[in-house]
Amino acid sequence: MLQLRELLSGKHVDNPPQALKIIDIVLRELASQRYISVGRFFYSPNIKKPQTLGNGLQSWRGFYQSIKPTQMGLSLNIDMSTTAFIEPLPVVEFVAQVLGKDVSSRPLSDADRIKVKKALRGVKVEVTHRGNIRRKYRISGLTSQPTRELIFPVDEEKNMKSVIEYFQEVYGFTIQYPHLPCLLVGSQKKVNYLPMEACKILEGQRYTKRLDEKQITSLLKSSCQRPREQEMDILQTIRQNGYKQDPIAKEFGINIDDKLASVEARVLPAPWLKYHDAGKEKECHPQLGQWNMLNKKVINGSTVNHWACINFSCNVQENAARGFCHQLAQT
Incomplete structure (x- = not known):
């Protein structure tokens, strides 16, 4: 604590990284409660309106922050970032976007089912058929059969009941798309069937798989900004974060100016x-x-037979870097 106080007062300390780490943790605490944390980045659909990337994905705006010692003293470094998130859609609508066609009347082909299974595996959903009770599950797979063919034991005597009958009798929920497969959730010992139409994708799930070329192009368009636009976004982020009103920072005697630092250049x-x-x-x-x-x-x-791009920036997402390399090769 002595090192921290001396560093905040502008004095020299023997181990500044440790004191800087403490300040960094203090300033990140409030942001971690408000935003989705991805590594050292924070994202939210409220920072800027999400942009559609296609196939059930959207871009979220976020920011990176860290404390840096400078010639002017301690400075809060903030930079903007953009990455892909799964759009919080009803599962049936998400499936339609992934396949690029309406799925409300026709069953899925084997190829379609494999594609949908790949897109949905590991995604978190919440049920919508139980009123205010919104239980959450992680999808482990899809049934190979459509919902209308699915039955399961309802008691120890192994009496069987169809999924359609069960949802109608227990929840008063009429299944509209019996031709679609069910989502598989739960453990391997006890697998649960959930109709797609009774589920909605949870908000705030970052997409970690590789984007296609179209999605990369859309992501680059939404992230590229002129310096003035970047400056305005940073200032807006500072106002939204409310560093001056941060009660945790105040307890440590930390005060953040809401204006950008000016340097001679x-x-x-x-x-x-x-x-x-x-x-x-x-x-x-x-x-x-x-x-x-x-x-x-x-x-x-000369001819360049072998070349590589090296990304030294922690603020540039992998998909954006890959998109740049692809466009560079096409130029």
Whole structure:
């Protein structure tokens, strides 16, 4: 605690990482109660309106925060981030999006069932057929049979009852899509059948599987911002987080300014680029960090047979990095 007080007052301490870690934990506590935590990132559909990525996925805006020692003292570093979450839809609607077709009247083919099973396995759902009782389950698989063919023992004497009859008699719930398979939930010893139409996907589940090219493109579009837009999002996040009103931070004597830090900067002059004498333009002076290769020839051209992209940023999600590499290869 002595090191923490000295660090907050601007004094030199022998072990600053330990004190910085304590401050970081204090400032993350309130955010961890408000947002979905993914590693060192926090996400919420309330930070910015989620954007549809297709196939039952949407992009959520979030932020990364950490305490950094700077020449001005301790600074709170905040950067924005975007990643994919599973859209909290009724399961039947989610299945329709995954397959790209209406499923309300026709049974699923074997190929469709395999695709849906892959998309739903491990996803958490809540039941909607029991009024205010919203029990939650994790999907382990799908039945190979449609709901109308499913029966199970209801007592120790092994008396059988169909899923359709059970839901009608016990819950007064009429199954509208008996041609669809049921969700499998529970343990291997005691598997439960849940009709798709009686379930809704829980909000706040990050999508960890690989995105397709279309989804990557949509994610990149929703995450790319001009500096001014990025600045406005950071300021809005600071206001939403309410660091000045954080009761936990106040107990530790931590006060966060809600304004961005200003630093002096300068623009380095762009160097002249030398090209081959055989080209129409032998020299080029880049403007605003860019230039055109039209009418220019490089001095020593070569073929790139093997190349790689290395992501050193902890703020760039893997899917976004993969999307950049793919677009770079196509350029």
